[in-house]
Amino acid sequence: MDSIDKKLLNIMQKDFPLSSTPYKDLGEMLGISEEDVINRLGKYKKEGLIRKIGGIFNPRSLGYKSTLVALEVKEGKLEDTASFINRYQEVTHNYQRDHTFNLWFTLIAPSRERIKEIIDSVERLPGVRKCMNLPSVKMFKIGAYFSLDEEGEREEQKSDQ
Amino acid sequence: MISDRDKKIIKHLQEDLPLDSRPFKNIAEKVGMEERELLKRIEEMKEEGMLRRLGAVVHHYQAGFAYNAMGCWRVPQEMIDEAGKKMSCYREVSHVYQRPSHPPHWPYNLFTMIHGHSREDCEGIAESMAEETGISEYTLIYSLREFKKTSMKYF
Incomplete structure:
Protein backbone atom coordinates (compact mmCIF):
# COMPACT_ATOMS: atom_id res chain seq x y z
CA MET A 1 0.00 0.00 0.00
CA ASP A 2 1.56 3.27 -1.10
CA SER A 3 0.79 6.82 0.02
CA ILE A 4 -1.69 7.28 -2.85
CA ASP A 5 -3.63 4.23 -1.63
CA LYS A 6 -3.84 5.70 1.86
CA LYS A 7 -5.00 9.08 0.61
CA LEU A 8 -7.52 7.47 -1.72
CA LEU A 9 -8.96 5.31 1.07
CA ASN A 10 -9.27 8.34 3.32
CA ILE A 11 -11.05 10.44 0.72
CA MET A 12 -13.29 7.52 -0.24
CA GLN A 13 -14.62 7.36 3.29
CA LYS A 14 -15.56 10.97 3.76
CA ASP A 15 -15.45 13.15 0.65
CA PHE A 16 -16.53 10.99 -2.25
CA PRO A 17 -17.14 13.53 -5.04
CA LEU A 18 -20.78 14.08 -5.92
CA SER A 19 -20.14 14.80 -9.56
CA SER A 20 -20.85 13.13 -12.87
CA THR A 21 -17.26 11.81 -13.00
CA PRO A 22 -16.28 11.01 -9.40
CA TYR A 23 -13.36 8.70 -10.22
CA LYS A 24 -11.85 11.25 -12.60
CA ASP A 25 -12.19 13.92 -9.88
CA LEU A 26 -10.52 11.64 -7.34
CA GLY A 27 -7.68 11.12 -9.82
CA GLU A 28 -7.25 14.87 -10.19
CA MET A 29 -7.08 15.29 -6.41
CA LEU A 30 -4.35 12.65 -6.22
CA GLY A 31 -2.50 13.37 -9.46
CA ILE A 32 -3.31 10.00 -11.03
CA SER A 33 -5.52 8.93 -13.93
CA GLU A 34 -9.17 7.94 -13.71
CA GLU A 35 -8.20 4.48 -14.87
CA ASP A 36 -5.66 4.18 -12.07
CA VAL A 37 -8.32 5.17 -9.50
CA ILE A 38 -10.75 2.58 -10.85
CA ASN A 39 -8.07 -0.13 -10.87
CA ARG A 40 -7.05 0.61 -7.29
CA LEU A 41 -10.66 0.60 -6.07
CA GLY A 42 -11.28 -2.67 -7.87
CA LYS A 43 -8.25 -4.13 -6.11
CA TYR A 44 -9.43 -2.97 -2.64
CA LYS A 45 -12.78 -4.62 -3.24
CA LYS A 46 -11.17 -7.84 -4.39
CA GLU A 47 -8.89 -7.88 -1.35
CA GLY A 48 -11.82 -7.18 0.94
CA LEU A 49 -10.40 -3.91 2.21
CA ILE A 50 -13.61 -2.17 1.21
CA ARG A 51 -16.97 -3.87 1.45
CA LYS A 52 -18.80 -1.54 -0.89
CA ILE A 53 -18.96 1.96 -2.26
CA GLY A 54 -22.42 3.23 -1.57
CA GLY A 55 -24.81 5.14 0.62
CA ILE A 56 -25.32 4.70 4.34
CA PHE A 57 -28.80 5.88 5.27
CA ASN A 58 -30.30 6.96 8.55
CA PRO A 59 -32.92 4.30 9.37
CA ARG A 60 -34.95 6.65 11.55
CA SER A 61 -35.34 9.27 8.85
CA LEU A 62 -36.60 6.57 6.48
CA GLY A 63 -39.25 5.58 9.01
CA TYR A 64 -37.42 2.45 10.18
CA LYS A 65 -36.91 1.37 13.80
CA SER A 66 -33.73 -0.18 15.13
CA THR A 67 -32.41 -1.81 18.25
CA LEU A 68 -29.58 -3.81 19.79
CA VAL A 69 -30.40 -7.16 21.40
CA ALA A 70 -28.17 -9.11 23.81
CA LEU A 71 -28.69 -12.78 24.61
CA GLU A 72 -27.37 -15.20 27.15
CA VAL A 73 -27.21 -18.45 25.20
CA LYS A 74 -26.47 -21.90 26.62
CA GLU A 75 -23.08 -23.35 25.84
CA GLY A 76 -23.44 -25.63 22.82
CA LYS A 77 -26.49 -23.80 21.48
CA LEU A 78 -24.64 -20.75 20.23
CA GLU A 79 -24.25 -21.76 16.57
CA ASP A 80 -27.86 -22.89 16.22
CA THR A 81 -29.12 -19.69 17.82
CA ALA A 82 -26.84 -17.53 15.67
CA SER A 83 -27.94 -19.17 12.44
CA PHE A 84 -31.62 -18.85 13.39
CA ILE A 85 -31.05 -15.12 13.97
CA ASN A 86 -29.02 -14.67 10.79
CA ARG A 87 -31.91 -15.86 8.67
CA TYR A 88 -33.78 -12.62 9.34
CA GLN A 89 -32.85 -10.03 6.73
CA GLU A 90 -33.67 -7.39 9.38
CA VAL A 91 -30.58 -8.55 11.32
CA THR A 92 -27.58 -6.55 10.12
CA HIS A 93 -24.87 -7.50 12.67
CA ASN A 94 -24.53 -10.56 14.86
CA TYR A 95 -21.51 -11.22 17.10
CA GLN A 96 -20.40 -13.66 19.72
CA ARG A 97 -18.89 -11.66 22.61
CA ASP A 98 -16.84 -12.58 25.69
CA HIS A 99 -19.51 -11.97 28.33
CA THR A 100 -22.33 -13.89 30.04
CA PHE A 101 -24.44 -12.11 27.44
CA ASN A 102 -22.60 -13.92 24.68
CA LEU A 103 -24.61 -13.13 21.54
CA TRP A 104 -25.34 -9.57 20.37
CA PHE A 105 -27.27 -8.57 17.27
CA THR A 106 -28.70 -5.43 15.71
CA LEU A 107 -32.12 -5.20 14.12
CA ILE A 108 -33.52 -2.69 11.64
CA ALA A 109 -37.18 -3.07 10.66
CA PRO A 110 -40.03 -0.98 9.25
CA SER A 111 -42.05 -1.10 12.49
CA ARG A 112 -41.84 -1.65 16.26
CA GLU A 113 -44.26 -4.56 15.81
CA ARG A 114 -41.88 -6.35 13.47
CA ILE A 115 -38.98 -5.79 15.91
CA LYS A 116 -41.08 -7.27 18.72
CA GLU A 117 -42.11 -10.23 16.58
CA ILE A 118 -38.48 -11.09 15.84
CA ILE A 119 -37.33 -10.66 19.44
CA ASP A 120 -40.23 -12.82 20.67
CA SER A 121 -39.29 -15.61 18.27
CA VAL A 122 -35.64 -15.47 19.40
CA GLU A 123 -36.58 -15.39 23.08
CA ARG A 124 -38.54 -18.61 22.67
CA LEU A 125 -35.53 -20.56 21.35
CA PRO A 126 -34.52 -23.42 23.67
CA GLY A 127 -30.91 -22.22 24.03
CA VAL A 128 -31.78 -18.68 25.09
CA ARG A 129 -31.57 -18.08 28.85
CA LYS A 130 -31.91 -14.31 28.94
CA CYS A 131 -32.78 -11.67 26.37
CA MET A 132 -32.33 -7.91 26.67
CA ASN A 133 -33.77 -5.40 24.25
CA LEU A 134 -31.53 -2.30 24.19
CA PRO A 135 -33.02 0.33 21.88
CA SER A 136 -31.08 3.58 21.90
CA VAL A 137 -32.43 6.24 24.25
CA LYS A 138 -30.05 8.91 23.04
CA MET A 139 -27.39 8.99 20.38
CA PHE A 140 -24.27 11.00 21.21
CA LYS A 141 -21.99 9.93 18.40
CA ILE A 142 -22.35 7.68 15.43
CA GLY A 143 -20.07 6.49 12.70
CA ALA A 144 -16.45 7.11 12.09
CA TYR A 145 -14.01 6.84 9.33
CA PHE A 146 -10.62 5.35 9.71
CA SER A 147 -7.76 7.24 8.27
CA LEU A 148 -4.34 5.94 7.47
CA ASP A 149 -1.56 8.46 7.82
CA GLU A 150 1.76 8.47 6.01
CA GLU A 151 3.37 6.05 8.46
CA GLY A 152 0.53 3.62 8.05
CA GLU A 153 -0.56 4.35 11.59
CA ARG A 154 -4.26 4.27 12.13
CA GLU A 155 -6.09 7.30 13.17
CA GLU A 156 -9.78 7.54 13.70
CA GLN A 157 -11.85 10.63 13.38
CA LYS A 158 -15.51 11.27 13.72
CA SER A 159 -17.47 11.69 10.54
CA ASP A 160 -20.79 12.83 11.90
CA GLN A 161 -22.67 12.97 15.14
CA MET B 1 -43.40 10.26 3.91
CA ILE B 2 -40.68 9.13 1.55
CA SER B 3 -41.54 9.69 -2.10
CA ASP B 4 -41.50 6.80 -4.53
CA ARG B 5 -38.70 8.49 -6.43
CA ASP B 6 -36.59 8.75 -3.26
CA LYS B 7 -37.25 5.09 -2.51
CA LYS B 8 -35.95 4.18 -5.97
CA ILE B 9 -32.86 6.34 -5.48
CA ILE B 10 -32.18 4.76 -2.07
CA LYS B 11 -32.62 1.25 -3.49
CA HIS B 12 -29.87 1.89 -6.01
CA LEU B 13 -27.60 4.01 -3.85
CA GLN B 14 -27.42 1.44 -1.06
CA GLU B 15 -25.92 -1.05 -3.51
CA ASP B 16 -22.32 -1.06 -4.67
CA LEU B 17 -21.68 1.92 -6.96
CA PRO B 18 -20.41 0.74 -10.36
CA LEU B 19 -16.72 1.28 -11.07
CA ASP B 20 -17.23 3.04 -14.38
CA SER B 21 -16.74 6.60 -15.52
CA ARG B 22 -20.32 7.73 -15.02
CA PRO B 23 -21.73 5.75 -12.09
CA PHE B 24 -24.48 8.27 -11.33
CA LYS B 25 -25.61 8.45 -14.95
CA ASN B 26 -26.08 4.71 -14.73
CA ILE B 27 -28.32 5.03 -11.64
CA ALA B 28 -30.17 8.07 -13.04
CA GLU B 29 -31.18 6.08 -16.11
CA LYS B 30 -32.55 3.28 -13.98
CA VAL B 31 -34.51 5.69 -11.78
CA GLY B 32 -35.71 7.64 -14.80
CA MET B 33 -34.23 11.05 -14.11
CA GLU B 34 -31.44 13.29 -15.33
CA GLU B 35 -27.99 12.68 -13.90
CA ARG B 36 -27.73 16.30 -12.75
CA GLU B 37 -31.14 16.06 -11.05
CA LEU B 38 -30.03 12.88 -9.25
CA LEU B 39 -26.80 14.49 -8.00
CA LYS B 40 -28.79 17.44 -6.68
CA ARG B 41 -31.24 15.14 -4.90
CA ILE B 42 -28.38 13.14 -3.32
CA GLU B 43 -26.88 16.40 -2.06
CA GLU B 44 -30.26 17.32 -0.52
CA MET B 45 -30.65 13.90 1.09
CA LYS B 46 -27.32 14.51 2.79
CA GLU B 47 -28.40 17.94 4.02
CA GLU B 48 -31.71 16.56 5.25
CA GLY B 49 -29.89 13.87 7.23
CA MET B 50 -31.50 11.02 5.32
CA LEU B 51 -28.17 10.03 3.82
CA ARG B 52 -25.46 9.78 6.46
CA ARG B 53 -22.69 9.44 3.97
CA LEU B 54 -21.79 8.20 0.54
CA GLY B 55 -18.49 6.48 -0.02
CA ALA B 56 -16.45 3.44 0.86
CA VAL B 57 -17.47 1.10 3.66
CA VAL B 58 -14.20 -0.38 4.93
CA HIS B 59 -13.63 -3.67 6.67
CA HIS B 60 -12.00 -2.63 9.92
CA TYR B 61 -10.21 -5.93 10.32
CA GLN B 62 -8.64 -5.90 6.89
CA ALA B 63 -7.79 -2.22 7.32
CA GLY B 64 -5.79 -3.18 10.41
CA PHE B 65 -8.36 -2.47 13.12
CA ALA B 66 -7.89 -5.70 14.96
Missing part, protein backbone atom coordinates in the same frame (compact mmCIF):
# COMPACT_ATOMS: atom_id res chain seq x y z
CA TYR B 67 -9.22 -4.59 18.30
CA ASN B 68 -12.46 -2.97 19.15
CA ALA B 69 -14.02 -3.12 22.56
CA MET B 70 -17.60 -2.42 23.45
CA GLY B 71 -17.20 -0.28 26.55
CA CYS B 72 -20.35 -0.30 28.68
CA TRP B 73 -20.68 2.20 31.51
CA ARG B 74 -22.93 2.58 34.51
CA VAL B 75 -23.68 6.28 34.58
CA PRO B 76 -25.97 8.04 37.08
CA GLN B 77 -28.90 9.62 35.21
CA GLU B 78 -27.86 13.19 36.02
CA MET B 79 -24.38 12.63 34.59
CA ILE B 80 -25.38 10.95 31.34
CA ASP B 81 -25.26 14.01 29.09
CA GLU B 82 -21.91 15.19 30.36
CA ALA B 83 -20.35 11.71 30.18
CA GLY B 84 -21.82 11.08 26.72
CA LYS B 85 -20.41 14.32 25.37
CA LYS B 86 -16.98 13.83 26.91
CA MET B 87 -16.70 10.27 25.60
CA SER B 88 -17.76 11.42 22.12
CA CYS B 89 -14.69 13.64 21.95
CA TYR B 90 -12.33 10.68 21.86
CA ARG B 91 -10.97 10.00 18.40
CA GLU B 92 -10.72 6.30 19.24
CA VAL B 93 -14.42 6.12 20.10
CA SER B 94 -16.71 5.72 17.10
CA HIS B 95 -20.14 5.24 18.67
CA VAL B 96 -21.70 6.56 21.88
CA TYR B 97 -25.29 5.62 22.75
CA GLN B 98 -27.43 5.77 25.83
CA ARG B 99 -29.46 2.55 26.18
CA PRO B 100 -31.70 1.17 28.94
CA SER B 101 -30.07 -0.77 31.76
CA HIS B 102 -31.52 -4.12 32.87
CA PRO B 103 -30.58 -4.50 36.54
CA PRO B 104 -29.47 -6.66 38.24
CA HIS B 105 -27.88 -8.55 35.29
CA TRP B 106 -27.01 -5.51 33.28
CA PRO B 107 -26.43 -2.24 35.14
CA TYR B 108 -24.83 -0.40 32.20
CA ASN B 109 -26.60 2.40 30.35
CA LEU B 110 -23.94 4.09 28.20
CA PHE B 111 -22.42 2.18 25.28
CA THR B 112 -19.20 3.13 23.50
CA MET B 113 -17.25 1.48 20.71
CA ILE B 114 -13.53 1.83 21.38
CA HIS B 115 -10.93 1.10 18.68
CA GLY B 116 -7.30 0.35 19.42
CA HIS B 117 -4.14 -1.33 18.21
CA SER B 118 -4.39 -4.01 20.89
CA ARG B 119 -6.47 -5.04 23.88
CA GLU B 120 -4.10 -3.11 26.14
CA ASP B 121 -4.64 -0.11 23.94
CA CYS B 122 -8.44 -0.35 24.35
CA GLU B 123 -8.01 -0.77 28.10
CA GLY B 124 -5.80 2.30 28.28
CA ILE B 125 -8.32 4.40 26.38
CA ALA B 126 -11.13 3.20 28.67
CA GLU B 127 -9.04 4.08 31.71
CA SER B 128 -8.56 7.63 30.57
CA MET B 129 -12.28 7.88 29.72
CA ALA B 130 -13.08 6.68 33.25
CA GLU B 131 -10.68 9.16 34.76
CA GLU B 132 -11.99 12.07 32.76
CA THR B 133 -15.67 11.40 33.37
CA GLY B 134 -15.43 10.01 36.91
CA ILE B 135 -17.39 6.91 35.83
CA SER B 136 -15.53 4.00 37.38
CA GLU B 137 -18.02 1.17 36.91
CA TYR B 138 -17.65 -0.24 33.43
CA THR B 139 -16.92 -3.38 31.47
CA LEU B 140 -15.11 -3.97 28.19
CA ILE B 141 -16.56 -6.64 25.96
CA TYR B 142 -14.74 -8.00 22.92
CA SER B 143 -16.16 -9.77 19.92
CA LEU B 144 -15.04 -13.37 19.55
CA ARG B 145 -16.76 -14.26 16.32
CA GLU B 146 -18.59 -12.43 13.58
CA PHE B 147 -21.71 -14.36 12.62
CA LYS B 148 -23.12 -11.64 10.38
CA LYS B 149 -22.21 -8.21 9.14
CA THR B 150 -24.19 -6.64 6.33
CA SER B 151 -25.60 -3.31 5.30
CA MET B 152 -29.32 -2.84 5.67
CA LYS B 153 -31.31 -3.01 2.44
CA TYR B 154 -34.23 -0.61 2.61
CA PHE B 155 -37.52 -0.77 0.67
